[in-house]
Amino acid sequence: MKQKRSRYIIGIDLGTTNSAIAYMDTRKNPTGGADAIRTFSVPQLVAEGEVKEREGLPSFLYLSTGQDLPVGSLDLAWAKERNFAVGEFARIQGAKVPGRLVSSAKSWLCHQGVDRKAPILPWGSDMEELSKCSPVDASALYMGHVRDAWNYLMAGSDPSDRFEEQDVILTVPASFDAVARELTLDAAGKAGITRITLVEEPQAAFYYWITDNEENWSGIVGPGKIILVCDIGGGTTDFTLIRVREGDAAPTPERIAVGEHLLLGGDNMDLALARLVESRILGEKENRLDSLRWLILASLCRNAKEKILSGGDVQQVGINLPGRGKGIVAGTLSDSINMEDIEQTVINGFLPDTRFDETPVRGRGSGICEWGLPFVADPVIPRHLAAFLKKHAAEQMDSSRADGRFPLRPDAIFFNGGVFTPRIIRKRISAMLSNWFSHDTDPAFQPLVLENNSPALAVARGATYYGMVRRGRGVRIVGGCARSYYVKVAENRAALEPGQITAACVIPRGMEEGEEMEIEAPEFKVL
Structure with missing residues (x-):
């Protein structure tokens, strides 16, 4: 029997470090459109016993033992006597007690070297009184929080308006393999969400751009044009190529290539900054922080990086690491991160000027062992981008565009993900593409940068739009199974x-x- 269409379409961007939710009320807006898409502000703990609505939900889980916080301090309007928190307070409290913090659950979902249904998180925590959880369970708790918050604020007395009764579009990295996708669906099922459809994050991001330019999108990138969607978040790097082709009635975007799974993103940049600070405050190479203080330092470095790259006047942020234990690393340790550190470690370390003929360094992953994740061996993002373009060149090359040197040239680029919030990083990638594809016949080539007006919400909003596309409205990206x-x-x-x-x-x-x-x-x- 065909399932009745739900009143709401809900898009969920379940991110590595931040999640976002958007929705559309099809009863009030039966024809859809960008103006009909709304952001769901998620009520969550922001301090002990204090709940506020936020535009997103930080993807962090804090596991309490019941002894570390006052009774009732983790309560929500819809749940009492909880021993865990998700969202903003989980991130804040977890930075103080990292042995109880679960982070990067999404990255663990694609880690083939562990049992992703086993209670392994927080990874490396030695707190015996702590009940650990699996990557699947952590993801289920994030989605369960969204479900309960929706039902509290939106459902009212009508059971058909409950979250479980809505069409939910959940996004996953384009490079997620079949197992990681199945585990994501398992997590949704544990959260009581069964009316669910998966869509790839780069496609969802491009759907958002279409909604933002619905009247003239094909006038900006017309038939024959190739768009590179470059999506780098906290944990993953995703590359996708979309070609606009002539359709029967109108131009049609077609997904033509998807990159390999790259466990490389903002988390790696934070760890690199933490290594820099650690080397300065401890000096001798044999002196290393213990795993708990290391995780605190990584969190402090992430906050410092975000403040400096926010576009304001902040050029330097102090780092004060609280003391623990005895010996040379026992007392409070202090240092700072400035713009020069960011440029040397993040910009030059992850986005150095790179030739198109360079290839990624292969070998064992170089991820920080305290995190346990199989990060890629080569952190240089442009090398992975060049490899992606070269790999898919042969099957996609149009002879009319061949130039003898560069087999595939994106005409436009769409940036998405938290890593691209700073303008300096977007400019670096654009400049490299220009250098790679400029030659005698087109020495002034510049890729058209498609504007992303809402990088934190683009994927969730695009997923919601895709829900309307599935109902026969809007512009569909074709291409099928990757x-x-x-x-x-x-x-x-x-x-x-x-x-x-x-x-x-x-x-x-x-x-x-x-x-x-x-x-x-x-x-x-x-x-």
Whole structure:
């Protein structure tokens, strides 16, 4: 039986460090449109016993033992006697007691080296009285908080307005594999959310840009144009290419390439700054902070980085690390981070001037061991971007655009994610693209930068718009499944070469949502 359409369409950007929620009331706005999309301000703890609404929900979970905070200080209007908090207060309190803080749960969902359903977080915490949780459970608690907050503020007495009854569009990195996507759906199910559809974050971000330019989007990037969506958040780097092609009635955006999964983002920059400060305050190489003070330092460095890069007048921020234990690193340690540190460590460390022919350094991930995450070995983002463009050049190259040197050139770029909030970082990437693709026939090439007026909310708002697209309204990005999926087929092993396997494709790359195909061969038998 066909499911009844819900009154609301809800878009959730479940981010590594920050989450955002948007929605549309289709009863009041049956034709949709950008003006119909609203931001859901999430009530959450901002201090002990203090609840306020915020535009986003920081993706942090604080696990209390019941002894560390006053009774009732974690209560919410819809939940009493809680032993955990999510959101702003979790981030603040967790910076003070990092052994009880769960962060980067989204990054753990794609970590193939651990059991993602096992209680492993907070990673490295040695607090025996603490009940740990899994990456799936942490993600479920974030979504459960959003569900309960919605029901408290929006549902009223009408059960059909409850969160569980709405069409929910949940975003995931384009590079998430099938297992990570399935675990994300498991987390949603644990939160009681079953009417759910996944959409890739770069696509959702570009949907947001379309909503912002719905009247003239194809006049800005017309048929034949290629758009690079560069999405770098707290934990992941995602590259996607979209080509605008002529449609039957109107131009149609088509997703033509998706990058590999790169565990590289703002978290890595914070850790690099923390390493810099640690080396200055401790001096000798053999002296290192313990894991708890290290996590506190990383949090302080993140706050300092954000203040300096916010575009204001702040050029330097003090770092005061509270004392713990005995010995050389026992007392309070002080240092500061200034704009020069940011330029040397973040800009030159992660976004140095890079040639197009450079390739990423391969090898074992260089992530900080205290975090336990398999960060990429090479932190230089432009090398990964160049590799992405070169990898997809052969299959996408149009002979009319070939120039002999550069096989694929994005005409426009759309930046999304917290890393691109500072203008200096956007300019650095744009300048590199210009250098890579400028040549004798077009020496003044500059990619068109598509404006992102709401980087913190773009993905959630674009996801909401996609919910209307699924109902037949708006501009759809085509392209289908980003990868082909196969099942292994048992054959006569004697006829196979060593290491050879046979497989049948069950979902070809490019297969669109709702499309069906019949597999005629090989013939399968149920065992």
